[in-house]
Amino acid sequence: MSVKRIEAGGNVSTATLTLLVNRSHDGITLVCTASNPALPHSQRLTDTIKLNVYYPPVVRLAMGRPLDPSSLKAGDDVYFECSIVSNPPYMRVHWYHNGEEVVHNVTGDVVVSGLSLILRRLGRSNSGSYTCGATNLEGHNTSNAVVLSVRRELCG
Known part of the structure; x- marks a missing residue:
């Protein structure tokens, strides 16, 4: 930042930060x-x-509240929330399961909705590491990993 002003005598003052x-x-x-x-x-x-x-983007992933990750079992539903801080604003959010991109598939019980990922009727195949990523004009970053462990449903 620089401030300049010329007075009648021709003196100039400049400040630079x-x-x-x-x-x-x-x-x-x-x-x-x-x-x-x-x-x-x-x-x-x-x-x-x-x-x-x-x-x-600065990206952070958390499992939706009030879920207790240690009590998830087959048949349960779970959701993840991706939080993003960036300037300029992010253009796209990506979701990953064990490094592979997750896509919206309602018939497959996977719902991608903005900053949320919803997995319905969990199965053992849903276990693993989940991340989200965001891209803006300055680059791409991926979140921390959240590990999902789906237990088999216990029989009475």
């Missing part, structure tokens, strides 16, 4: 104020700039 930014700086407003103590009645000059920091 060099800042190493990261995603936590996105949306912060920087303010630069200049004054001249030698001129007590002079007007203060102020300039502001709002930072717009671009970064690839």
Whole structure:
């Protein structure tokens, strides 16, 4: 950020700030104020700039609440929630089971809906590692893995 002003005498004042930014700086407003103590009645000059920091998606996966992952058994339903923070906004969300992409298949009891993955009538084949991934113009990132372990249904 640089502030310049030319007065009648031709004097120029410049202030330069060099800042190493990261995603936590996105949306912060920087303010630069200049004054001249030698001129007590002079007007203060102020300039502001709002930072717009671009970064690839930060992605986190969690099993939907109030599920207890240790009590899941065949025939149960489960859902996962993918949370994404990114600038610019994400364009696409991908879901993975053991590294293979999961696709929407209602007849196969798999529902992909935005940031949620729903698995209906779990079977042993649903056990494994689940992740979600997101892509924006800055890149692609994949979430932490959530491991699903489906027990066989216990007979009475």
